[in-house]
Amino acid sequence: MADVLLPTTLAELVAARADDPTAMLLAGGTDLMVAVNAGWTAPRSVIALRRVDELAGVRVEGDEVVVGAGTTYRRLLAPDVAPLVPALAQAARTVGSPQIRAAGTIGGNIGTASPAGDTLPVLVAAGATVALAGPDGARSLPAADVFAGVKRTALAPGEVVTGVRLPRPAGPQAYRKVGVRNAMVIAVASVALVVDAERRRVGVGLGSVGPVPLPAPEASAFAVTAIDWDAGRLHDPGATARFGELVAAASSPIDDHRSTAAYRRHAVGVMAARALRDAFPAVPGTEESAA
């Protein structure tokens, strides 16, 4: 058997995975090749995903946007894609460098399941579902249920991520992240905010403050009541502080080489409060920035 397979259809991919359960899946390579180069892992066989048609492309289906697992960060930033997935595009912009964004994919981000994966808080905040395919067929899981622990997913053996589905944008969205510089940085802490003004829903996703990307249900519920939905602003601009406190309370960070738990908890609160403030400026049209 060839040691690197390049299937071109999902059926071939699923069959190849069933044939060789130990084969490593290669998407953009930005995680796997780091491990291979460092000698942490030595692949015996590899299934490369880049030629699988069904994993490519971003399309609108009714009220949803479907993003193929093979979509690169660079593609998420493209002018024809970013308006469909504003917070995902913002998150993608913060990933690595142009070189990394041209290679890395959203499917790879999900499969690696790093607590710091930049797209993952967005998926949680947006209430996205992750589409999977395996020997027993296709299924989908809510994004929040995909992540089982640090770098562990709930995928069954032989399953692959085929894409994600998000509601079409219907309100302000934001992704905020802190790190030591503006590029080439793994998030110290991050916050995604996805507001759906039609359904009157506020989604929050937190990165790098727990073993998995976390929702903040109490903060979300509070924000729904704090927003004057008809006027498109907050009843009381001071509500952003309470929102930040509730987000910080939802976090579950640790001390590690990148930061401290205390800083991370503080940072997600501040970022969340600012994101809500900018989503609902006291005087409309005075957003600090679009990013």
Added chain:
Amino acid sequence: MSDPYRLTVNGEERAVEDAWLGESLLHVLRERLDLPGAKGGCEQGECGSCSVRVDGELVCACLVLAAGAVGSEITTVEGLQPERGDFTDVQQAFVDEGAVQCGFCTPGLVMAVHALLDEVPEPSEVEVREAISGNLCRCTGYGRVLAAVDAAVAVRRAGVPR
């Protein structure tokens, strides 16, 4: 050992034999195909000194599995000009502006700047800074590099042939 495979590098079909499956494109270019222009710095996508184009996309060759790049068009710094020894306008601008000191980061920066100017012919300084944010230089700092990009843009705007 992996099965033999062929890569298309700078327009030429090159055979790769007796390679280990996990070899990066960077390793294969440098150690098997006699193309040492891409440099091995961090081997984790941080430094950009191994930047190459794969199907037109600027990527770190260290993060590309060589055996998985079969069927792709690969361009290295050696492939920017048909004759070895010739400079592109960007390379000449690096020389003219003193944007080269030890030279280790230079091939990667040249690849990154070409990729930028292919897409954005007259970039703002912020766009230049973002475009080279994945390329580390520890000698000159980035001021000379920014000046070189400006110089290359000026040369192209003036329509001077490359």
